[in-house]
Amino acid sequence: MSKPIYVTQPYLPPLEEFIPYLEKIWANKILTNGGPFHQQLEKALCEYLGVEHIALFTNGTIALVTALQALRITGEVITTPYSFVATSHSLLWNGIKPVFVDIDPNTLNLDPAKIEAAITPQTTAIMPVHCYGHPCDVEAIQKIADNYNLKVIYDAAHAFGVQDAGGSILRHGDLSVLSFHATKVFNTFEGGAIICPDAKTKVHIDQLKNFGHVGETNVVAPGINGKMSEFNAALGLLQLKYIDQALTRRKEIDAAYRERLKGVKGIHCLNDAGEKVANYAYFPILVGADYPISRDDLYQRLKDNGIHPRRYFYPLISEFPMYRGLPSAHRENLPAATAAAQQVLCLPIYPDLDMSVVNEITRFIAAQ
Numbered sequence: 001m002s003k004p005i006y007v008t009q010p011y012l013p014p015l016e017e018f019i020p021y022l023e024k025i026w027a028n029k030i031l032t033n034g035g036p037f038h039q040q041l042e043k044a045l046c047e048y049l050g051v052e053h054i055a056l057f058t059n060g061t062i063a064l065v066t067a068l069q070a071l072r073i074t075g076e077v078i079t080t081p082y083s084f085v086a087t088s089h090s091l092l093w094n095g096i097k098p099v100f101v102d103i104d105p106n107t108l109n110l111d112p113a114k115i116e117a118a119i120t121p122q123t124t125a126i127m128p129v130h131c132y133g134h135p136c137d138v139e140a141i142q143k144i145a146d147n148y149n150l151k152v153i154y155d156a157a158h159a160f161g162v163q164d165a166g167g168s169i170l171r172h173g174d175l176s177v178l179s180f181h182a183t184k185v186f187n188t189f190e191g192g193a194i195i196c197p198d199a200k201t202k203v204h205i206d207q208l209k210n211f212g213h214v215g216e217t218n219v220v221a222p223g224i225n226g227k228m229s230e231f232n233a234a235l236g237l238l239q240l241k242y243i244d245q246a247l248t249r250r251k252e253i254d255a256a257y258r259e260r261l262k263g264v265k266g267i268h269c270l271n272d273a274g275e276k277v278a279n280y281a282y283f284p285i286l287v288g289a290d291y292p293i294s295r296d297d298l299y300q301r302l303k304d305n306g307i308h309p310r311r312y313f314y315p316l317i318s319e320f321p322m323y324r325g326l327p328s329a330h331r332e333n334l335p336a337a338t339a340a341a342q343q344v345l346c347l348p349i350y351p352d353l354d355m356s357v358v359n360e361i362t363r364f365i366a367a368q
């Protein structure tokens with residue numbers, strides 16, 4: 001490889017198309033606090049995603065923290081160790097104790113069959129992740145939540161645009177949280193959002209992301225500054241014009257990887273989780289014991305050849321120092337997550353990735 005190939009490359013629209021947006025910001029001098037581009041992006045995203053109410057944020061992590069605050073979640077929350085660390089960090093920021101539950105080895109999402117055993121009198125909510133954009137078993141999770149009177153907050157950072165048979169996957173649970181970080185399918189450089197079920201909840205969340213301000217002189221909660229700026233909102237509006245094109249290209253790359261890795265012994269491509277519309281956000285493979293070399297050796301050899309895959313998600317969140325002392329963090333409690341973390345490798349996938357590079361990567365994997 002002449003140029004290093006990373007697991008993702010942020011998608012950027014043509015620069016000249018962004019200039020008119022900047023000119024508007026410079027002309028009207030509204031930079032943030034729910035300006036015109038912010039309002040337009042909320043409307044455009046509701047239409048694109050097929051949801052009713054959305055509150056934009058400065059990033060996905062602050063949106064997760066605020067979602068928990070908005071629902072007044074306390075005590076213990078059941079969550080997955082197989083995710084980006086922000087999922088659990090949002091609990092710690094709210095003084096909540098994470099309780100890790102194992103994943104389903106087929107989808108790598110929180111295993112509903114394991115949730116009930118982890119519920120205690122302190123449990124107030126479940127925070128699952130639609131890992132790699134593959135939907136959780138939303139019905140089974142909701143059933144448990146209803147039985148035990150728990151809230152459900154989905155970390156949907158990977159799930160932009162994903163749909164099940166009934167529509168947007170983001171309509172499930174009490175709240176769903178998106179990330180628009182540079183590495184995600186849809187980006188505003190930094191950004192995020194909470195999908196709200198009704199207008200009243202959105203108003204409350206909009207207050208919390210603006211220091212808890214209600215009107216000019218009243219503050220009703222210890223809110224944070226989580227507002228998205230006009231610059232980021234304008235970027236989002238422009239990105240939205242190209243999102244379908246980007247998703248089509250991701251789908252082609254996903255199909256090419258599957259086709260070319262089909263016969264490679266020891267390499268297992270993760271299937272979708274039955275979604276009707278997928279977003280091909282990641283391309284995870286599992287490197288099995290019957291592959292000639294270990295996952296880490298394959299990772300290193302690819303890197304030595306200019307290909308930089310990522311071991312998402314290794315280590316598990318439950319292995320980090322601020323979590324590993326929790327009783328639920330023990331490896332014996334998390335066998336499927338532990339196995340997945342040792343086998344997974346996410347291969348490069350992004351709209352500008354050349355098919356010739358995909359061919360080279362798959363040839364390299366087949367030749368070990």
Ligand SMILES: *Cc1c(COP(=O)(O)O)cnc(C)c1O
Binds near residue numbers: 083155
């Ligand atoms: C990216 C990501 C986040 C955090 O989003 P930011 O916008 O980077 O703060 C949270 N959870 C998961 C699963 C993510 O992948």
